[in-house]
Amino acid sequence: MQLDERKKKILQAIIRNYLETGEPVGSRTISRYTDLNLSSATIRNEMADLEELGYIVQPHTSAGRIPSDKGYRLYVDTMLEEKDKEIEEMKGLLLEREDKMGHLLKQVVKVLAQNTNYATMISAPQYHHSKLKFIQLSRVDENQILAVIVIEGNVIKNHILSVEQELDDETMLKLNILLNTHLNGLSVEEINLGMVAALKHQAGAHSDIVGEVLDAVAGAITEDEDLEIYTSGTNNIFKYPELADQQKASELITTFEEKQMLGALVQETLADENSNGIQVYIGDESPIQSMKDCSVVTATYELDEGMKGTIGIIGPKRMDYDKVIGTLKTIMHQLDEMYKKK
Amino acid sequence: MQLDERKKKILQAIIRNYLETGEPVGSRTISRYTDLNLSSATIRNEMADLEELGYIVQPHTSAGRIPSDKGYRLYVDTMLEEKDKEIEEMKGLLLEREDKMGHLLKQVVKVLAQNTNYATMISAPQYHHSKLKFIQLSRVDENQILAVIVIEGNVIKNHILSVEQELDDETMLKLNILLNTHLNGLSVEEINLGMVAALKHQAGAHSDIVGEVLDAVAGAITEDEDLEIYTSGTNNIFKYPELADQQKASELITTFEEKQMLGALVQETLADENSNGIQVYIGDESPIQSMKDCSVVTATYELDEGMKGTIGIIGPKRMDYDKVIGTLKTIMHQLDEMYKKK
DNA sequence: TATTAGCACTCAACTCAAATGAGTGCTAAT
């Protein structure tokens, strides 16, 4: 059996209607709803076909039909085709990641949640293969030294180390020069054991300090373990009865609270190279188990220097895909603007 | 009417039982449950008295009794009296607040949630009247300067500023000396307009840089607007039917997500000076509206140098107060240990 | 051959009344 034009139209009508109401939709409704001028009986026949083809299902005999995952998938795919796909690129910014980035992302994710009425998440951009840009040791007081480590992309890490006896200015200067001349521009892979040994040797009596600083550098560069993820609008799930029962709500909220769990989504999104920015996971397609009754729309944003992050919107399967994707694009555009301003 | 010893015992038995089951408790149950050897009829009489006194209420005729807020209050107060009140003091630590503190607090709040089965929160310690300890300007590349600002208590702030043309080493050194000699040890109140003008004047051509750095300093010191709060175990509320209905759950979860809302709790807790560490808010006593059906137990922890933060546990009124307070103390002790180790 | 009207059938959801049982208040006996 083929999916002819009329079947497609009926399917679309079913999905549209279900998106609005959240209730199974019957043949009579569709008979009115569309401009096809067909009787409910005819619609019933077509619906039987659509069910056989797997695009819609009946929750129980004598109930209307609701879209299956396959049905949603078809709907989303055709919709995406119609839309223009270019996503505004986000570029160039100087930004102290640690401090301000966090605030900005929190704001973005909140606005997104308010606009869409779904739960939202955003991951801070991750830096890969970053190189050391600059190290600065300073004396904070008698027995504490502050090491400031700046990595490409202006990621800044601070590390305080304690020392036995006070170091004089000259020693500090020497250590600074030693570290910067040898290390600047190197990635963590390039800082090997031999180099560490050589540096320590040159540092003489202060090899322990050099050692500790190098550890901090390694930590700072490879530190993508703590993938920062911000969420908002978790409570929106209560707006959709099909997600609001205790079992599901509890699971979802746990997922949103244990933000690491969302990491899987970020990985999955970033991994999928050939999609141009926006991806849609319907039901079981989602990499996260607790979202098997949801739809998830993700977008990848990219800042300067290959820093990529992920935005995600999690809602019921009968999500307003159209609006969500539009909003995502707008948000990305605005993000871009905001950065440029700074 | 007086609250004699027997009435107290019966009240305590009612509360204990209700804490366990979450169901209204009847006279027959108490008649068995206690070692008073009284018939259910007698208990009924006593219960009638207790109700008149306002310690217990009946959800409806022909149901058992449940404790009123007043009843809980009595229970908690007497329990607190019995317990030893000293809280382990938490002291001395060197810690880069920004980086590691966050991780630690996240861990603490999580452990607490797992141990108690309630929702938990912790606020990062706030710094008041902090003084500037140290400023360091460094050149990151041609037209960017990194300002590192260290405040008492080793709070470190980074700020990147852009400059038109490159500054030579000598200028950098001069600026560093200028800033440090004039500003170190000052609190934000002491950095007044006259001083700013004088510094700018001395900086000559680079007054704009000095201006920006001073802004950053002011921002860093007074920055308690972004009171950091971490939460965990939100989903635990689903374990208590009396909190798990959609309306209440949604409100509570919103509160936990919009962490600023929890700020009221922190303020309230810190404000109450004369309680020695642990406070209990029952029902409407809570400063947060959405928690009117909950009990909230808070504790103040204090680190070196007057840095105070708040830990909070939010659960149903029939919270296991005993255990919660014990756990809170243990956690504080462990926090202490962890700091000492570093 | 495609569409439609009509009808019997299904089944979740609602309604309503009866049954259940945990719990109370009161009274009279101990």
Next chain:
DNA sequence: ATTAGCACTCATTTGAGTTGAGTGCTAATA
């Protein structure tokens, strides 16, 4: 002062009956 006993209350459970939206099938129609 305590208790046994009993009538009474009322939330909750149960089950039968009703409703109504929706289906599948068949025969008539265009």
